[in-house]
Amino acid sequence: MVVAKTSSAYPNDPEFPPSGVDDMTKLAYLHEPGVLQNLKCRYDINEIYTYTGSILIAVNPFQRLPHLYNMQVMKKYNGVALGELSPHPFAVADSAYRQMINESISQAILVSGESGAGKTESTKMLMRYLAYMGGRVDNAEERSVE
Numbered sequence: 001m002v003v004a005k006t007s008s009a010y011p012n013d014p015e016f017p018p019s020g021v022d023d024m025t026k027l028a029y030l031h032e033p034g035v036l037q038n039l040k041c042r043y044d045i046n047e048i049y050t051y052t053g054s055i056l057i058a059v060n061p062f063q064r065l066p067h068l069y070n071m072q073v074m075k076k077y078n079g080v081a082l083g084e085l086s087p088h089p090f091a092v093a094d095s096a097y098r099q100m101i102n103e104s105i106s107q108a109i110l111v112s113g114e115s116g117a118g119k120t121e122s123t124k125m126l127m128r129y130l131a132y133m134g135g136r137v138d139n140a141e142e143r144s145v146e
């Protein structure tokens with residue numbers, strides 16, 4: 001039996017990792033102070049994405065982070081199970097795409113948040129990844145769904 005050690009959600013607890021946890025289901029106490037503390041720790045180091053299980057939480061960085069969304073990053077997430085790499089909209093899009101292809105079931109991704117939270121930006125990244133996956137051709141003739 002493997003017993004996974006969980007992290008405390010209390011900010012002053014020495015066991016709370018300074019950089020937070022990338023999946024909040026790892027927090028021992030999944031309550032509002034713990035969630036906010038964890039998101040803040042990650043935000044402070046420009047980690048704007050965090051999972052809670054299969055839900056992706058995005059915090060608006062109010063700055064451009066182009067290194068997060070380039071072609072190399074898209075390639076990295078291609079075919080990798082959700083949760084294996086850092087939280088990212090590409091991982092969510094890849095998971096939906098895979099389930100659509102493998103199970104022939106229509107998929108929906110719900111993007112929710114208050115005005116200015118970053119829904120449009122997140123949706124753009126989801127669409128960029130889906131266009132990258134769906135628009136690829138193996139022959140020399142390039143075409144861009146995006």
Ligand SMILES: Nc1ncnc2c1ncn2[C@@H]1O[C@H](COP(=O)(O)OP(=O)(O)OP(=O)(O)O)[C@@H](O)[C@H]1O
Binds near residue numbers: 064121
């Ligand atoms: N991931 C991100 N990277 C960089 N900037 C971002 C990101 N998310 C949000 N922003 C910034 O925040 C602004 C508002 O984000 P966005 O338009 O996506 O919000 P929204 O939730 O769609 O708002 P509304 O509901 O009012 O349309 C963007 O114009 C952009 O400047």
